[in-house]
Amino acid sequence: xxxxxxxxxxxxxxxxxxxxxxxxxxxxxxxxxxxxxxxxxxxxxxxxxxxxxxxxxxxxxxxxxxxxxxxxxxxxxxxxxxxxxxxxxxxxxxxxxxxxxxxxxxxxxxx
Ligand code: AMP
Ligand code: ZN
Numbered sequence: 750x751x752x753x754x755x756x757x758x759x760x761x762x763x764x765x766x767x768x769x770x771x772x773x774x775x776x777x778x779x780x781x782x783x784x785x786x787x788x789x790x791x792x793x794x795x796x797x798x799x800x801x802x803x804x805x806x807x808x809x810x811x812x813x814x815x816x817x818x819x820x821x822x823x824x825x826x827x828x829x830x831x832x833x834x835x836x837x838x839x840x841x842x843x844x845x846x847x848x849x850x851x852x853x854x855x856x857x858x859x860x
Contacts, residue, residue, distance in 0.1 A: 755791050755845035769820055774813065776820060785853030786824055790817050796846045799835040817850040826852045 758765045759775050768788065769776035779787040792809050796802060802810065814831075821829040829852030834840040 751795065753795055753845045755843055755847065756795050759793050774816060784851035786826060787851040788820060790848040790850065791845060797844045798841060798846055799833050813848050817848055821850050821852065828852055
């Protein structure tokens with residue numbers, strides 16, 4: 750039994766604000782957005798983290814990056830930020846790899 754919350758969202762066992770779906774990816778709004786627009790892009794296969802990735806995941810990772818940019822453009826963001834937290838020490842809380850894409854606020858706090 751897979752207890753992963755993002756797998757449950759993929760399987761529609763728990764709701765999410767889904768904004769895009771194809772065979773390989775699901776995109777939904779972060780439940781605690783840190784910007785006006787805050788998307789999470791996840792592959793439909795369960796991979797824990799970027800730490801668990803290798804060359805076999807290269808195509809998936811490339812597609813995920815490009816999908817983030819495409820959706821940000823479609824949502825009208827002129828610029829945006831992207832983030833992948835990897836491992837507990839990298840701030841990762843949900844252990845199904847996900848790509849944060851966020852932006853839209855008028856003021857940018859540089860980090
Ligand atoms: P991370 O710290 O990179 O693992 O980020 C996990 C993100 O998932 C956080 O920004 C949470 O707000 C978000 N999150 C957790 N549960 C849900 C959920 N059920 N629906 C949407 N976003 C979620
Ligand atoms: Zn999962």
